[in-house]
Amino acid sequence: MRHIVLEINFFYRKLDLMSASRLWLWIIFVILVMVGCKQTPNNQINIESYYFPIHNLDGGMMFVYKYKNATMPEFYWHLQTQKQQDSLYLNIVELREDFSVQQKLTEQILPSGSKVVNYQIMDMDSTGQVDTATLDIESGVSYPFYVEDNGGVYIFQAKWFFPKNPEFKYTLVRNRRYGGPTTFRFKGKEIPAIKMNVKELIVTESDGWQELEFNKTEIYAKGLGLVFSKSILNDSLSLEYQLEDTLAGSLLLSPEYSN
Numbered sequence: 001m002r003h004i005v006l007e008i009n010f011f012y013r014k015l016d017l018m019s020a021s022r023l024w025l026w027i028i029f030v031i032l033v034m035v036g037c038k039q040t041p042n043n044q045i046n047i048e049s050y051y052f053p054i055h056n057l058d059g060g061m062m063f064v065y066k067y068k069n070a071t072m073p074e075f076y077w078h079l080q081t082q083k084q085q086d087s088l089y090l091n092i093v094e095l096r097e098d099f100s101v102q103q104k105l106t107e108q109i110l111p112s113g114s115k116v117v118n119y120q121i122m123d124m125d126s127t128g129q130v131d132t133a134t135l136d137i138e139s140g141v142s143y144p145f146y147v148e149d150n151g152g153v154y155i156f157q158a159k160w161f162f163p164k165n166p167e168f169k170y171t172l173v174r175n176r177r178y179g180g181p182t183t184f185r186f187k188g189k190e191i192p193a194i195k196m197n198v199k200e201l202i203v204t205e206s207d208g209w210q211e212l213e214f215n216k217t218e219i220y221a222k223g224l225g226l227v228f229s230k231s232i233l234n235d236s237l238s239l240e241y242q243l244e245d246t247l248a249g250s251l252l253l254s255p256e257y258s259n
Helices: 001-037
Strands: 061-067 075-084 087-093 101-110 113-124 130-136 137-145 154-162 166-186 189-205 211-223 224-232 237-248
Touching: 130 154, 137 166, 154 189, 166 211, 166 224, 189 224
Parallel strands: none
Antiparallel strands: 061 075, 061 237, 075 087, 087 101, 101 113, 113 130, 113 137, 137 154, 154 166, 166 189, 189 211, 211 224, 224 237
């Protein structure tokens, strides 16, 4: 009889231990869910996965863009990430059709999004001489990782001049606003995407002010980044281009393209 009582007591102790284990598993699960919810602050929408594949660009990748207007040449963006201490940086080189450099910029990847920390524009004259302007960045927000469904403006603002023509001073103000979900067809496959509604203002200062203001629609596809852009300059003129292809490989081995 004593043996049976001991077995019953052991059985109930085992049930208690199993119940305690399940309780701890449940507590851990709840904690993980709560932590996961906190990753999207203030009930904002996480759109990080629609930006360029920043965690897969250490080997470099070329993005080929083509204009809807067939007379305009295609151009390229070369993207490559690099780690410096505890930070991740994205280097972007924009290339003309002849692979001459048009722009170079570096973005720091932060928990809240990407921030431009260095930006250069290369102007080429009729003789092939290059004049390089380094932008003075006043607000460096490039792409937010968390957005509001109906509101929230994300501002990039910078000033610059070209050393060969210092009398001409330029200011760019770019306001991005989340435009909601959409899709994009790339290489025959429909991909989840998001829209960004953009307003751009370019001010030229030289013995007076000249302003060019226009609206732009951008589409970012999941795992690809920027895949479509349409700028409406006026009632009769617009510029529209989209991503045609991606090619793996690094340009940054060459000093010409390095940042």
